[in-house]
Amino acid sequence: MDPFSHYMVAYAAGRKANASLNKMRAITLAAVIPDIDGFSIFLGIQAFRDIHGGPVHSLLIGVVLALIITLGFYIYSRENVALFAFSGVFIHLALDIPNTLGYVRPQDGLFYFWPFSDYAIRLQNQVPDAANWHIVIISTIFILSMVFFLLLVRKREYAWRIWLDERKFLKKKTQSE
Numbered sequence: 001m002d003p004f005s006h007y008m009v010a011y012a013a014g015r016k017a018n019a020s021l022n023k024m025r026a027i028t029l030a031a032v033i034p035d036i037d038g039f040s041i042f043l044g045i046q047a048f049r050d051i052h053g054g055p056v057h058s059l060l061i062g063v064v065l066a067l068i069i070t071l072g073f074y075i076y077s078r079e080n081v082a083l084f085a086f087s088g089v090f091i092h093l094a095l096d097i098p099n100t101l102g103y104v105r106p107q108d109g110l111f112y113f114w115p116f117s118d119y120a121i122r123l124q125n126q127v128p129d130a131a132n133w134h135i136v137i138i139s140t141i142f143i144l145s146m147v148f149f150l151l152l153v154r155k156r157e158y159a160w161r162i163w164l165d166e167r168k169f170l171k172k173k174t175q176s177e
């Protein structure tokens with residue numbers, strides 16, 4: 001799943017829960033962080049295929065990532081964001097399930113129980129015409145995320161501003177001019 005959809009689904013969940021700013025940050029950060037293994041693309045396409053969706057997408061590493069985020073926010077703000085950090089990671093892992101449909105090699109899948117079990121979720125082994133399902137599910141979630149994003153923009157709510165308020169920069173610019 002693309003980072004934008006991950007982010008927006010988590011954003012919607014946090015919003016629904018009336019989360020504070022730190023909790024919104026925790027859930028959105030946790031919802032995109034497992035894809036850091038995607039940076040393996042810089043090591044080449046083969047490394048990307050081997051590493052992306054591997055151990056970093058397991059429940060074990062997911063729990064570790066959520067704990068690190070929780071601890072970070074606690075040190076920084078004394079706020080307990082654990083529920084949101086964990087929810088974010090699990091939202092990520094759940095959203096990636098239809099993604100296995102797009103993997104080219106039939107042996108590919110998501111090893112959620114790494115390193116305890118070799119069991120991998122491979123939807124292409126469960127459903128016929130997996131490639132078509134992949135496209136339909138992925139694009140539906142992406143389009144819904146985009147629609148939600150734009151609806152918020154119409155209400156003058158900008159999903160990125162929990163992280164980066166561009167108005168501060170713009171103000172500085174106009175002041176210095």
Ligand SMILES: [Zn+2]
Nearest residue numbers: 001034035096
């Ligand atoms: Zn992922």
